[in-house]
Amino acid sequence: MLQLIRKNDVTVPNVLTVLRILMAVSAIFLIGKADYSRFAASMLITASFLDYFDGWYARKFKQVTKLGTHLDPFADKVLMAVIFISLGRALQWTWFYYFVAVILLREITITVYRMIVRRRSGEYVQASRLGKIKTIVQSIVGDVLIFYIYFYPGKIPEHNWLIFFVMTIVMFITVDSGLRYILPRCSDGKKRSVLERISKWIFGTLAGEA
Numbered sequence: 001m002l003q004l005i006r007k008n009d010v011t012v013p014n015v016l017t018v019l020r021i022l023m024a025v026s027a028i029f030l031i032g033k034a035d036y037s038r039f040a041a042s043m044l045i046t047a048s049f050l051d052y053f054d055g056w057y058a059r060k061f062k063q064v065t066k067l068g069t070h071l072d073p074f075a076d077k078v079l080m081a082v083i084f085i086s087l088g089r090a091l092q093w094t095w096f097y098y099f100v101a102v103i104l105l106r107e108i109t110i111t112v113y114r115m116i117v118r119r120r121s122g123e124y125v126q127a128s129r130l131g132k133i134k135t136i137v138q139s140i141v142g143d144v145l146i147f148y149i150y151f152y153p154g155k156i157p158e159h160n161w162l163i164f165f166v167m168t169i170v171m172f173i174t175v176d177s178g179l180r181y182i183l184p185r186c187s188d189g190k191k192r193s194v195l196e197r198i199s200k201w202i203f204g205t206l207a208g209e210a
Contacts, residue, residue, distance in 0.1 A: 009067040013058035017068060020047040020054075020075045024082040031086045031150075041150035044086070047079050048139045073127055076135050077107045083142035090149050091156065099167045103138070106178040113181055125181065130193055134177040141170050 023043040031040035055072070058064045084100045114125045127135075145163070149156070156163070180193035192200065 009065050011058070011063040011065060011068065012061075013054040013063050014065060014068045014071060016050050016054040016057075017071050017075045020050050021078050023047040024075075024079045028082045028086065032089060038150050040086075041146050044079070044083050044146055045143050048083075048143050051076060051079070051135075051139065069126075070124070074111075077111065080135070080138045080142065081107065083146060084138075087142065087145050087149070095164070096167070099171050102171055103174050106174050110178050110181055128177065128180055128191070128193075130173070130177040130180055130196065134173045137170055137173055141166055 024047055027040040027043045027047075030036040031044075033040075051072075058068060081104055084103055088097050088100045117123060117125050176193045176195050180191055180196065183191070183193070186192050186197065186200075
């Protein structure tokens with residue numbers, strides 16, 4: 001395994017990406033223990049901020065590597081999975097479990113899809129703009145809920161319509177960003193999600209009427 005890692009792959013962004021994975025994996029074991037729950041929650045929130053920093057650092061100092069291009073999306077998926085699984089365990093709401101299951105299913109499906117495409121064609125499927133937006137939305141919502149539950153402890157009613165509404169948006173963006181990869185290409189040969197197709201149709205119609 002170590003032989004597959006080149007010297008040029010040992011960069012600050014890649015080290016931070018590996019650190020994010022280790023923090024997420026450690027947090028999933030610690031967050032359920034009362035003595036370590038806040039520490040674990042801090043690790044998850046810190047790991048989310050490191051995601052923005054390592055991406056900025058890689059672009060700023062031109063340390064974008066092939067390994068980092070593969071590893072960073074994987075780290076994002078591990079972190080988001082841990083955050084939402086931890087939230088499910090803390091809230092113990094039935095409807096929330098369904099939302100988390102859909103989110104995890106999307107991530108697993110797209111990961112498998114990327115592996116199949118890479119094995120068959122040797123082409124790496126880049127993250128789309130909507131996919132990056134999805135990660136940002138997941139991160140913000142997940143971090144806010146993690147902070148509220150573990151640092152501002154209070155009883156959250158199960159029928160909290162604000163959380164339900166926000167999680168519905170998260171789930172929709174998550175699923176739609178995944179559909180972009182597997183839906184047939186549009187007539188112009190481009191890949192688009194359902195939301196992107198609707199937006200293109202609306203703006204195309206308005207442009208035709210103008």
